[in-house]
Structure formats: structure tokens, C-alpha cells
Amino acid sequence: MAQPPEDPFVVAGSGGVVLGEARTNHEGRRALLLVRGLEDTNELRALAITMGITIVETVVQSGHSDPRTYFGKGRLEDIADEQNSTMTGHPWEAVDLVIIHTNATPRQLVGVSQALGVEVWDRVRLLLALFTAHASSVEARTQVRIAQLQSDRTILRELANQQTTGERAGYGGGGITALQGVLANLNRELTNLRRRQKKQANAQREHRRQRRRSGAMTVGFVGYTNAGKSSLFQHLSGKKVLVEDQLFSTLETTVGRMEKSPRILLADTIGFIDNIPNATLSAFKSTIAEAIDADLTLLLLDTSDPLPELQRKLETTRREVLERQEIEPDLLEEQRSPLVVLTKIDKVTGPQYRAVVDRLDLLGFHDHVPVSSMTGEGMEALQHVIRERLFGHPVLVHIHPPTPTSPDASERIVSEVYAHGMVEEDVRSEGGLMTLKVWIATSKQAQLLDRWKGRIDIK
Helix, strand or coil: CCCCCCCCCCCCCCCCCCCCCCCCCCCCCEEEEEEECCCCCHHHHHHHHHCCCEEEEEEEECCCCECCCECCHHHHHHHHHHHHCCCCCCCCCCEEEEEECCCCCHHHHHHHHHHHCCEEECHHHHHHHHHHHHCCCHHHHHHHHHHHHHHHHHHHHHHHHHCCCCCCCCCCECCECHHHHHHHHHHHHHHHHHHHHHHHHHHHHHHHHHHHHCCCEEEEEEEECCCCHHHHHHHHHCCCCCCCCCCCCCCCCEEEEECCEEEEEEEECCCECCCCCHHHHHCCHHHHHHHHCCCEEEEEEECCCCHHHHHHHHHHHHHHHHHCCCCCHHHHCHHHCCEEEEECHHHCCHHHHHHHHHHHHHCCCCCEEECCCCCCCCHHHHHHHHHHHHHCCCEEEEECCCECCECCCHHHHHHHHHHHEEEEEEEECCCCCEEEEEEECHHHHHHHHHHCCCCEEEC
């Protein structure tokens, strides 16, 4: 059996917090995948491929996972012996990482790492490593670092529980062990990062308030990772964003205006994946809020997924994103319910699409819009539905010429209509009558009618 590493800090995917630096490039690494039973490993493999990690072999053990070491002690000894005896040309040559196909406990991560003598990740730590590699903005890096440190802290606490002695000369002093010193440093960094994140969240909240005060309406995108959110955002807004056929290529919020609809803002946010722990998800709360607090939320589904996968991803998004968040009561009203958007319809046949629609009907989702960001199919219909959800049906606003009792210039009223609505047609007659076809919220209509009684008719 492999001997535990002399340095107890190189364990369990510590994310570099105790190694002095965080490794962000894992391209070319070779890994073993440990799996209990007949679990589907396709999603985890896709995550590994996105990071450039090659899974050289999947090692399977039946039965329930060991609470201490995930695999049984004997099986881990066999793996360690095989790893130590590898020669040139062996499939396990240069393997320096073991991935556990579960959200492992700190005890399991430390146990497997000590038994095999290599770095060990579970599903959560694989996600965090991917997040670290993809984080590009200050907002994303802050969120990822917080999630990573929270995860690292659980590992260090487990090590501290196991290690009752072993002070390092010259480190800490005053009877403080090396691990306790690292934990203290980690907690200080977490405090500073949370303070920074709070400022970022407050700034984002203020931006949302300003947009609402200006009369702009916001549409937020949510969905499973790689559901096509960024592609749809780019197609609707014309704004260039990172679009890749990879998991978690978007980690921060991007806001842009919908083309031909200057009063409508679109917010592209992070995708989600099944069974994200609460502590990890909470680090991205400010990003999620941009989509959840929007005037309309689009819930995107990849139509090309097999039906069981589509249903699983739909339920995951609803559970992880919509139901876990602290949503204001008014967001739960019928008019604020999410609109399902079926993406990538260019990749499915007619019968496949009808099967997806039938499955959604069975699940209670009767209102959905099919689109393809590749061909543009369904985009105009989606824009129309978005406008209807936000403003209702378009109305005709008739503005009559000034009168002695209402001398305000007609252009002033027109300016107000443009400021609070989305004008589709603007017709001026010789007699001074102006007719505007406009998408405008009912509340704004009432304000206009009350302010300029007798000057405005809305039909």
C-alpha cells in the first residue's frame, strides 16, 4: 500500500490554497476515475475533457461506498500497488490524479489521498477546478475563489482532526500547528473576499434599480450548462460573447440590449449542473440574482438531449436555480413564471421534437418556444413572446393636438411614450393627430392617461 505523503498539505484537490498557488491549467493531465456501481459517468467525463484531462481507466467497485475511503481498503491497496508498479507503456503511466465519481465527504477525500499518495478530486472539486480555469472577470474570480476556499476548508479541518501533533519548526509559533495557521490565513482571505463580493453584489443591485427606474425591462437566461444560453444571447442582442461547445464556458453575468427592442435588456448567466452543494452554489448567488430577479426568466433546454436527460436537466434547473433561491413573492405570480425555450431544434427531427413537447406537457410545461441559434429559426417568434410577456399586446396610442386646458406640446407626450415603451410605428397626420403603435406596460399606460387626460386615447 502506498505510503502517505510526508507533506500532509498535498491532498484531495486543495486548489493550491496551501501549496502557495492555484493551478489553473490542467491540460494533459492523466487520471483514474473511481466509480461505485453502474453510475452514468458521461457528464463527469465531459467535464474532464473540457479541462483537457484524460481519464485513462475507470475503476469500478460494486456495493455501497465506504464512509471513510469510498472504495474498500483492499481495493485501494490493489490500485496503489498497480500504480507503483507501472512501467513505460503501461496505461496508468504518468497518472497524477484520481477522480471520485461522487460529491465525496472530506473524510473520504483525505482517506483516498493518503491511501494512493496522489491528488484526489471528487465531482465538486472537478467543477471548482474547471471554474478556476474559466474565470475571466473580477466577479467570476471572486465567486470561484470563495467556493474553492470553502471547499478547501473542509479538507483542512478533516486533516486537523486527524493530526493532533506535528508542529513545524519556524511556522506559527506559540504552540499553533501548521494546519491551524493555514486555516487562520484561509479564514482571513474568505472574510476579505466576501466583503469584496458584497460590494459587487450591492453594485449589481443598484444597477438593476437604475435600469428599472429608467423603464428598462430585463430578461434573464437560466439553464443547464451548455444548453445554448450564450448562443441565444448573442443572436438576440448582437453582442459578441464567448460561445463554445463546452461546459461552463460562462461564469459571470453579461448584459446586453435585445435588437430592435431598446427597452429590453438580456442577462446571460452561469449554467448549472446536477447536485451542486449549497455552499458552492451560494458563492454564485449574486450572478444568479441577475436572472432570477429579472422581469422575465427564460429557462433553456437542449432539445437534442435524450428525453431522460432533458427531464433530468429541467428538474435540476428548476430545483437548483429557481427553488433554492430567495425569490420575492411577486416573482412567483403567473405572469412572472419562467418561459421555456427549446434550443438547438436544428439538431432534431420532427418526431424527436414532438416527443420532447409531449414530455414537457406531461411535466406541466405547456408554454414553450422552439429556436435555433444556428439557423435563426424561431427567433422572431421568441422576440414577440418576450415582448408580450413583458408588456402585453401592443396598443395604439392616439395623441391629440394641444388645447387651452392642456397646452403641453404633443412632442413632450411622444417623448414620454418613447421613454416608457417600445414604439413600433409612429404615424403623424396633417391635423396634428399622432398615432403610435407601442409595447408598453399597463401601469405606464395608466400613468400617461392620468397625466394627460383628454389628450391621449389608448386602444
